[in-house]
Amino acid sequence: MAIYAIGDLHLPGKEEKPMNVFGSHWDHHFEIIQENWLKMISDEDIVLIPGDISWAMHLEDAKDDLDAIAALPGQKLILRGNHDYWWSSLTKLRAMLPENMDVIQNNALRIGEHVFCGTRGWNFPLPQQALAAQDEKIYQRELLRLKMSLDAAVAIAKDDQITVMMHYPPLFADGVATAFTDLIEQYDVARVVYGHLHGAGIQIAFNGERRGIDYRLVSCDALHFSPLLISES
Secondary structure (H helix, E strand, C coil): CEEEECECCCECCCCCCCHHHHCHHHCCHHHHHHHHHHHHCCCCCEEEEECCCECCCCHHHHHHHHHHHHCCCCEEEEECCCCCCCCCCHHHHHHHCCCCEEECCCCEEEECCEEEEEECCCCCCECCECCCHHHHHHHHHHHHHHHHHHHHHHHHCCCCEEEEEECCCCCECCCCCCHHHHHHCCCCEEEEEECCCCHHHHHHECCEEECCEEEEECECCCCCCCCEEEEEC
């Protein structure tokens, strides 16, 4: 069983949303992802998709996109991104999801010798730049949700590796600690995968090991539209 990750698929959600407005490299991007996916991934593998899955505004409009992902090999774990407005209650979402797809939200899942947890995340305060009141409220809420998910992971982990999924980056390329990294370091976490950053933003991403934890940006354009192998057992 191998574990792959690729985020920010930005499927159309029954909307006219051509992604090549963000550059010609986005032309037919999901076809490229599908081609690479089929070359690499088997039904025994796990694929982590940390958010921004569909442009749909309503759950029923995201169904075609979710079904298209489900048609590809592997067990998929999805996380909500900032553009996933279609994401409704977990009860309604899980009732619609295909069998080979599950959700990470305030919980943890154990598959084989791996445990997966996480939360969407949010912008974090920068030096000399405090968050606006509403952003601060969301930021603190996301920290609580991350702790809840990490606690759930520890409760079900044996000697398993813990992987954290986030949509927003928990840190930037300078490697300066944030409240997200401080919290993650309190647990026995092997790796963190995250998305959200595109274009020039890819350059400010942190990729690599920090204090024994591996961090990887997995937004699809950062990966040249090919899933990233993050663990193989």
